[in-house]
Amino acid sequence: MPVSETPLADRRGLRIKEAADYIGSTPWFIEVAIRQRKIPAHKLGRHYVLFKDDLDNYIERVRTGGAL
Numbered sequence: 923m924p925v926s927e928t929p930l931a932d933r934r935g936l937r938i939k940e941a942a943d944y945i946g947s948t949p950w951f952i953e954v955a956i957r958q959r960k961i962p963a964h965k966l967g968r969h970y971v972l973f974k975d976d977l978d979n980y981i982e983r984v985r986t987g988g989a990l
Contacts, residue, residue, distance in 0.1 A: 935964075935971040945977055955980070 938956075942949045955961040956970060961980050963970040982988075 934975075935973055936977070937969055937971065941972040941977055944974065945981055 936944055938949045938952045941961075942952045945952075952961065952972070956963045956972075961972060962976045963972045965971075
């Protein structure tokens, strides 16, 4: 099954649009957070890949009022 057809719940790495959908924000917000180094991202070719664990940790930090 190609990556684009793999269900989102079964994937570890997400592109920016998918990461935005995952946390309920916009792609622009994700891009800014990457540039500000608030969310770790890995560049693979032309695309950034964000790991679900990193997104979950970011949301937890925001939720508990921790350092952004």
